Each structure stands twice: as C-alpha cells, then as structure tokens.
Amino acid sequence: MTSPLARIESHPHEAKRLIGINYDQFLALVVLAEQRHIEKQAELEKNKVRIIAKGGGRKAEISPKEGVCLCLVYLRQKPIFEILGLLFDISKTKANDAFNYWVDILREILPASQIEEVESNSQKYQELQRMLSEYELIIDSAEQAVARPVDYQEQKKYYSGKKKMHTLKNQFIILPNGEDIVDVCVGMLGKMSDINLFRDTRNKFLPSQKFLGDKAYIGDDAITTPHKKRKNTEISEFQKQENKQLSSRRIAVEHMICRVKIFRVASDRFRLARHRYNQVIMAVCGLVRLRINRLFSVTIST
Template sequence: MSEILNYIEENPKETQRLIGLEYEQLQQLIENGERLHHEKQAIVEAKKVRLIARGGGRKPKLSVKEQIILTLVYLRHMTTFQLLGIQFGVSESTANDTFKYWLSNLRELLPSSLLEQVKKNASDYEIVKEVLSEYELIVDSYEQVRERPGDNEEQEKYYSAKKTNHTFKSQMIILPEGKDIVDVVAGEPGPKSDITLFREYRDKFDPKQRFKGDKAYIGEDLITTPIKKPKNRQLTPEQKAQNKAFSAKRIFVEHRIRSVKIFRVVQERFRLNPHKYEPVILAICGLVRFRIGTLILPTQISVIPPN
C-alpha cells in the first residue's frame, strides 16, 4: 500500500484537502472505477489469443484504488510524474501511463456538464433544453497560461495580450446559484473574445434561452449584462444599486470556476500535451459536479465492446 493511500485510510477527514473529494465520495468513485476497469479488462481478455494461461504475466504494481488516487493527486497538486512515481513506488513512465488511462476513465464516469450527461439520448437532451429555458443561466470564461507553442502560427493564435502570454480559454455556463454546471467549453485560443466564444456554441441551447454575463458580453441580446458607465459621466445611485444586485446573482459562476481551480492543474501553467487540455478540464468539471452533489454515480456500468 502506498504511503498516500495509507494516510487517507488513517486520516479520512483530510481526504478532501489531499485529492479534492470527501472520503465517502472517494470510496464511491473507486467502487465505480473498479467496476469499469474490470469490465474493460474482460472485453480485452475475450479478444486475446492466449499463449499463456489466464492469470499469468506480470502483475500491476498498483491496485486500482492506488491508480485512481495517483490520478487525483496529480490533478489536485500537479506534481511531476517523477515525484508521483516515487510517492507511489513506480517508475515515472508508469505514473504517466496510469494517469492517461484513468483520465479517460474519469471522463466516462463523470460527465462534465448537464448537457453532456444527457447528450446520448436525443429526447432527454431536448427535454433538458426546454426546462433550462425557464431559467436565466449564468455564463463566464477564464484564461489559463499554457506552454509556448513551437509553431509560429500557433504562437500567434494563442498569444493573449491581456495575459501577455500564450493561453487557453474556457467557458462555463451554470444554473442560478451555481447548483450545477450546465455546459463547458475548454481549450479555445485565449485571445478569442468572450462574446465570440459564446456565439460559437450558442446553438447548444434553446433559441429563447436567456443568460446573465459580465460587461464582456455587452452587445449580445440574449445576455443580461450590468449597466455600463456612460462616457464622461457617472452611474446614478439607482444604477449602481442595480449593478450590485446583478453582481450578487452572477457571482455564483465565479464561485464555480473557483471550485474547478482548487485543482492546481487548472490554476498554473498547463504543462501537459496541449491535446490533453480539454479532457483534463472536462474531467475536473465532472469531479466538481460529483463533489457538490449534482452528479450521482450509477450503481451499474455497462461497457459496449467496440465493433
């Protein structure tokens, strides 16, 4: 047993600080993760042409429980894979491979948003869109610094004058009071304006869907925004009061983005392969939904074998 797993078992109340989930939630995730892993392994085994008896070969050094915790530790603390391997008693490459495998599994287990959760069923998707139109959803975006691209065109595409660095941009849309993450867009070029990003993905929602946004969304008819200060004039006390009340309702999206950023892989410079940015962000959004109780893990998982 790794020292980190041993520490969690002895100090369950510290689990959330260590990996971003409460101890009971970790146990549920491990239970579902083990089931998914074993079903995938059964599919692989059924396709094998065996040269040795079942059960032979090298045994994995880490249990499924340790593999899941290794992945969560990386997302929460963004340590190096070398140090992660030392902590779990495996090589750097094994730590890296374990992370890749379980990142994919987390994406299957934990839908990043309400729309992703229902997208496989067209009728459910349409029902959810209609129900959402009864609410005024809250939208916002944020930038994260990435490694400098090697290609000149990529450098220009991702260079953000606002951050004076190369960045990714992500957009989050939530329910009022931050009760759930409705939609996430991750990995767009940082210089892209918030309103442009919103318009590119607007067709996911009902045509009459309303939103709340900050001043970056002024000019979009579907988005309610704060009152902008007129040039060379001041806002009236009534207008200031309206803006304050508006901000009190919109602030929940900031809180939800902050809950994603407790995972340091979202806070700091993104050092993994740029192609991993979207699945990493979406996996973390799934973890956040699970953490705040809006996502309930199924009691049974079915894996459909590929054709």
Template sequence: MVFDYIEKYAHRTKQILGISYEQLQSLLRCAEKRHQDIKVKQEKQKIRINASGGGRPSKLSISEQVCLCLFYLRQMPTFQVLGMMFGVSKTEANDTFHYWIPILRDILPSSLLEQVSNNESDLLFVQEVLTNFRLLVDSLEQPIYRDSDQKEQQKYFSGKKRQHTLKSLMFGIPEGKDIVEVEVGSPGPTADINLFRKSQEKFDNSQPFAGDKGFQGGKNITTPHKKKPKRELSQQQKDENKALSSNRIFIEHLIRLLKIFRIASQRFRLKLETYEQIILTVCGLVRLRIGSLILPT
C-alpha cells in the same frame, strides 16, 4: 503511501484529492467496474498463445491507481515525485495516469447537458426546464507553455493576460448548484462573445443568460450597464449592476472550485491534445464534489 494516509485520516481526503472520502469510495467502485469491463472486452479480442494471468503484476491496486490519478489532478507534482509518493517509477506513474483519465472522463459527465445528451427526450426536457432560470456565464484562461513555432505562438498569445493561454467558457445554474455546459480549450485571444455565441446553439432559443461586460452585444444575455464617456451611471443603473454582480458571483465560485484542482489553474504541462479531456474530467469531479452528480451504487 498517499492511499494509506487517506485510509487512516479519511476526513482529510477532500484536502488531498479534492473530493470527500465517501465520494471517493463511490468513484472507486464505478472505476473498478469500468476497468473490469474493459479487460473483458480486450480479452475477447485477443488471440492467445499463452494462458491469461501472465506477466509482471502491477505494484499498485486499482484503488491506489485511481488515487494516483486524482492526486495528480489535485496537486500536480512532477511524475518523478508522483512515482516516489506511490512507490513506482516515473514511467509507471505516467502510464497509470494516462490509463485512468479516459475511464474517469467516461464516468464523470462534465455538465448537465452532457449527462443527458444520450437521450434526446431528456435533453429536450432539460433544455426547456433551463429556460426558467437565467444561466450564469463566465470565461477563464489558463497559461500554457510557449510553442517554438512563431505562428503557434501568435495563435495562443492572450493580450489580456500577456502570456500564452487556453480559454474556456462555463455556464452555471443560479446559486452555483450545477455546471450546465462547458466550452473548453479555445486559443487565448478568442473573444468571450464569440465563444458564447458558439455555445448558445446548445440551448433553447429563448434561454436567458447573465454575464459580464465581455458578453455585451450577445443575444438574450443581461450584462452590466457601461459608463459612457464623461457621463455617470444613474442610481437605478448602479443598483441593477450591483444586483447582477450579486447573482453572478456564484459562477465565480464554480470556477474557484475548478481551480482547486491545480491541473486547471497552474501552467498546463501536458500535451495540448489532452487538455480538453483532462479539464472536462475535472469539471466532472467538481460536480461530484458539490453533489450535483450522483454516481450509481
């Protein structure tokens, strides 16, 4: 069993699940509490004929169920293999995964702005503080399976990647210390600059950004100098490009951490309706991994 292995070799938890053993324990406590709250709410809404506690008990403990969900996000086996590894059927593995994903999504805010979005004063304060930083922005694309419908194929076909993809946009604090905002699940052909302009509405009007050449023409964003036909860049322009590239590398590091979870890097196999929920959950796990998200004890 995967969970027994982790209990025995705690130092290998990050390799197997993507987060450390200590972070896993805090996540398990929050997930179990949220699970109990859901059960209490459901029980109040039920009209019972039989006493509670009946039915077939689950083969897996709550900790093992959460571990199963995290293992799928990190390793992405088939549900058949996932069930074999946790000693349950393919169907139960699938049902367990889809039960816990909404709970983890609720526990793990995908970005700093989402974390403070429920309190308007906190949100305005964070937006103001962020103007002191030049936020890093970059896009990423993930392959999906080709739809049988011709119009749907055209909608998702990315000429850049030469395959059908979904595109996401990530904003990060300098030095990659946190994920500030994420725009997830746009069709592959969507231009980076259009995604950026849409997401820019969530920030202060004076918020500065830094991006690559795909964001040229955007408001308040610094991009590399582009070489004109038959002309060379000046030494100053080359130095400025180099400095910008050195700063922007940290958003690439954040994207790399996202892609450590194979559900966010390999071809997406689940229903597209679940894409946003799952990728935002993974963003929350990345924030937990790098220490920018601290779960309540």
C-alpha cells in the same frame, strides 16, 4: 514514506485537502472506476491473440484503488511524475501511464455537465432544454496558461491580449446560485473573445434561453449585462444599484470556477501534452460536480 492512499484511509477527514473530494465520495468513485476498468479489460481480452495462458505475465504494480488515488493526487496537487512515482512506489514512467489510464476512466464515468449527461438521449435533452429555459443561466469564461508554442503562427493563435500570455480558454454555464454545471466548453484558443465563444455554443439551448454575464458579453440580446460607463460620463445611482445586484447574482459562476481551480492541474500552467487538455479539464469538471453532490445521487442508482 506514507502513501497518499494510506494517509486518507487512516485520516479520512484529510481526503478533500489531499485529493479534492471527501472520503465517501472517493470510495464511491473507486467502485465505479473499478467496474469500468473490468469492462475495458474484458473488451481487450476479446480481441487479444494469446501467446501465453491467461493469468501469466507481470502482475499489476498498483491496484485500481491506488490508481484512482494516484490520478486524483495529480489532479489536485500536480506533482512532477518523479514525485508521484515515489509516493506510490513505482517508476515515473509507470506513474505517467497510470495517470493517463485512470484519468480516461474518470472522464468516462463522470459527466462534466448536465448537457453531457443527456446529450445522447434526444428526449431527455429536449426536456433539459425546456427546464433550463425557466432559469436565467450564468455564463463566464476563464483562461489557463500553456507553454508558448515554438511556431510563430501558432503563438499568435494562443496569445491572449487580456492575460499577456499564451492561454487556452474555457467557458462555464451554470445554474443560478451555482447549483450545478449546465455546460462547459474547454480548450478554445486564448485569443477568442468571450462573446464569440458564447455565440459558437449558443445552439445547445432553446432560442428563448436567457443568460447573465459580465461586460465581456455586451452586445448580445440573450445576455443581461451590467451598465457600462461611457466616455466622459457617469452612470446613475440607480444603474449602480442594478450593477451591484447583478454582480451579487453573477458571483456564483466565479465560485464555480474557483472550485475547478482547486484542482491545480486546472489553475497552474498546463504541463501535460496539449492534446490531453480537454480530457483532463473535463475530468476535473466531473469531479467538481461530484464534490458538490450533483452527480452520484443519479449515477450510482443507475
């Protein structure tokens, strides 16, 4: 059986279909991931009480390059871990462990949004806020199915009346024309309304910041929304044209959400432990930013 890594090395043009990013992006990602892996191992070594000499013990069954590829295959294709282990010639338990280890590393090296890139630096954060205030940012949310909780009270928290299933909700705020992800908020309860979720995260932006949203956001003065038809009345032709123009601008956020859902772990029902949800979906958002070339031009140079 040909491994996914061998396949994309012999057929680089197939990389995006198999792992979600192109081959050059994959190679750049491996370099950064391996650097972070070495740093983590050095940190562990400092605190380790050795019983045997360094270099002893069982050797790693997969290389860092294979580990990154394994992680990307799971995020893009979402096979069961038995199959993932077969693809990389390891057990399902080691496939699971490898995925969890490398997805944490991807999460550390791939900022999920512009705000996450600069939030640790107050000066850069303020500069970004001022820059963003010049745009009308586009906002929307998406829901993802999760397993129904056993406890009835927990079921009520996760139940989405809109989707008629138990879900987690993610909010995306992007630049006009879908140029980049400005902010992403993931793992909210499915029953939470879009407008309340927005109001909970509104403080990340300047008070003057303007947004563009769909009818779910009607009622907030900061968000431009479509005209809504009232009961027993029709909207005018002029209002219909305005709605059409607004939709043509707002479609960019739908396209961005579609890019996230290219990774099946973010579109199908979430099978992993629920406490892993935020980590995994934020890692996917970082990969999407890498996929649209909004990330490594900055990251690699630093």
